[in-house]
Amino acid sequence: MPLKLFNTLGRELQEFRPLVPGKVGLYGCGPTVYKYAHLGNMRPYVVHDVLVRFLRSLGYEVTHVMNVTDVGHLSDDADEGEDKMVKSAEELHKGVLEIAAFYTEAFFRDTQRLNVARPTVVCPATAHIPEMIELVRRLEAKGYTYSAGGNLYFDVSKFPRYGELARIDLDELKAGARVELDPNKKHHADFVLWFTKSKFEGQALTWDSPWGRGYPGWHLECSAMSMKYLGESFDIHAGGIEHIPIHHTNEIAQSEAATGKKWVNYWIHNEWLTLGKLKMSKSSGETLTVQTLVDRGYDPLDYRYFLLGSHYRSQAAFTWEALDGARAALAGLRERVLALRDKAAAPVPADALGAAAKARLDAFRAAMEDDLSTPRALAELWGLLKDGAVPPGEALGAALEMDAVLGLALASFERKAAAVDPALAAKVDALVAARAEAKKAKDFARADALRAEIAGLGVELRDSPSGTTWTLSGRAP
RNA sequence: GGCGCCGUACCCAAGUGGUAAGGGGGAGGUCUGCAAAACCUUCAUGCAUCGGUUCAAUUCCGAUCGGCGCCUCCA
Structure with missing residues (x-):
């Protein structure tokens, strides 16, 4: 039986056929590193990990690329759009990149604890600004851009297939339903490729570019980096379902407009964890x-x-x-x-x-x-x-x-008696020995009392013909 | 307003146009000095509600109720 995946592009189960036989290029949306990732954040990484593991078990050679978004994030709507990296940095009195490094490390510590294998390539956005600029130059050369109010925009009207992934009809989109309109945009679905001016002050990281000193648009990193490591067309792009309407839609537009090729064949989106x-x-x-x-x-x-x-x-x-x-x-x-x-x-x-x-x-x-x-x-x-x-x-x-x-690590699991605090272990061993004596003497009342005492330490006994073993109970005492 | 998802036993959760996987948990039993572990048996004529299509629907269609998500750079 062939592997079948639900492709968001087409909204149907499709047989998986890689571009190159025996090889798979997979790009998975990575973390934004301005705070700790919560349990909901971790779901896609486990999903991607299972996908990669399964593809490998089928014999594919998988190149798994994951970005680390360490630049340019709005805080939530309550703050009217303060840059999240800047905000975190201010709160902690640290530099933006220092913050990013800190939370990147925390992220990989957590994924490792979830037995998520590290991707083949982990690429931070700030290390790929030249690639992003190059991508924007290509778009500019092909006439997909316009500049207004100091920023360079992608012109969605030039890209007829815009919104195919999300099944968005540009004419039907209700402008400004929830968001204040950017008056510089010709169409409200247009998006910024390069900022030199922003309503958000205090951007900590800026770079020189043909359009002035500033910073890249928020969808650019995934397009530029995936193409760098996987080529201009690759097999699978995976991420959370919330990215379909904006982020992935815009990525497709700018990628395919730049190359003139189909960018990604299979789009895999995971649902959310609800609480x-x-x-x-x-x-x-x-x-x-x-x-x-x-x-x-x-x-x-x-x-x-x-x-x-x-x-x-x-x-x-x-x-x-x-x-x-x-x-x-x-x-x-x-x-x-x-x-x-x-x-x-x-x-x-x-x-x-x-x-x-x-x-x-x-x-x-x-x-x-x-x-x-x-x-x-x-x-x-x-x-x-x-x-x-x-x-x-x-x-x-x-x-x-x-x-x-x-990936449940069943092969390497050992009973964790060795990890127990030595003082506790010695105490329990002594009590177990005393109970064994009591049992030998048929003093079951005393044996049961000792069992209760041991249970009070958060330890569970198991008698067997070859003797008594013990383990910590599930919950910490 | 637009796009999308869900409602299955006490809990989590698969699934199918032909009569409800699995896990947790509960109950009974075997075993055990007692326990634990293990093993066995068992726990939805029922899949939100109401209609419709069909020989047959939990599975398809419609409506209703309820819950959730996205439309802002939340995974």
């Missing part, structure tokens, strides 16, 4: 980050499992209860895989699996080929692990094969 009453978005309330989860005693991979439990094109409803469910499920997967590792000498390689295991692995792949249906893929993983007809070595081999795509 119900928790509200963590821009304006108010608590911002939930990966660090928040760690502080509350969760493994970041619990969140990854939670995300995989819903399809990337569906809104995912985050609740603590749902996250607890994901944590319990992931713990169950780990237990089963650990048990298999105890039973099996070694994982059987994918090409040596018996019929039952192979059928499970095939079903897993079929689910993933159907527009990356991770919920069904997870169900197939569970089916495999519960299938008594599959020998342990084969179950382990197939499970690890699946996890290479899911």
Whole structure:
């Protein structure tokens, strides 16, 4: 079965065919680095990671490019458009690039904790200003631009296919419905390619250009950098669904106007994480980050499992209860895989699996080929692990094969007794020994009292024929 | 005003024109000194509501109610 992806361009499931056989160029919208990324921000990176992992498991050589937006951001509407980088810098009394470096580092720390592989190329916008200027020069040479009020604009009327991705009809667009109109624009959908004048004061970073000292328009970086690293046409562009009407629409216009070629073949857009009453978005309330989860005693991979439990094109409803469910499920997967590792000498390689295991692995792949249906893929993983007809070595081999795509780190998981505070460990070990004595003496009342005492330390006991083992309970005491 | 999404059991969540995956959780059981773990059984004649199309709809169409997103550089 071929891989099918839902292409926003066309709004249908399409068979994936790369431009160059065996190779895939993928551009994923990266972070804006003026604050910590919250859990909602992290969803697309997990989605992109799963896509990349799956493509690689199918044998493709994937070049994954991700931008880091470290220039030019408005703050939200409450501030009437103060530059976000500038605002953060002022708040923290630091330079803009210093802020960007700080949050970039924080971002990659978080993605790493979510087991998101680092993209092949990570490109900061500020390091690619010459490429952006060059792109604007090409647009200017072809007559797609005009200048007004000190800024250079893209003229959407010159690009007939404008809005194809978002299915926007320029004549129907209601001008100024929510935003104050820029009087310099000929059409309100026109957008700035290069600023020398802005209603936003205090732009910290400016560059010389043929149009004067200033800074690039906000859509330029993705066009310029993707083409630099992936060529003027490439396979997949992925990002959040909110980018369809403006950001990606404008990227397409300026890219294809410049090159005269089709820019991107497949557009993949993920839906948002919704929070119900928790509200963590821009304006108010608590911002939930990966660090928040760690502080509350969760493994970041619990969140990854939670995300995989819903399809990337569906809104995912985050609740603590749902996250607890994901944590319990992931713990169950780990237990089963650990048990298999105890039973099996070694994982059987994918090409040596018996019929039952192979059928499970095939079903897993079929689910993933159907527009990356991770919920069904997870169900197939569970089916495999519960299938008594599959020998342990084969179950382990197939499970690890699946996890290479899911990225739940099942292969490397170890029981975390070693990570326990040594003082606590010594105390628990002593209590366990005392309880063993009591049990030996058939003093079950004392044994149960000791069990209760141990439980009070946040530790769970497990008796087995070969002795008693213990682990920390799920939640921190 | 425009564009778009969703409403499936206690929770999260797949899915299909032919009779509801998976996980969490609950209940019962086996096992266990007691637990835990594991294993077994079980928990929606039902998929927001009302109409329509159809031999057949949760799945298609329409309306209604409810929730959400984007239209500003939020992922």
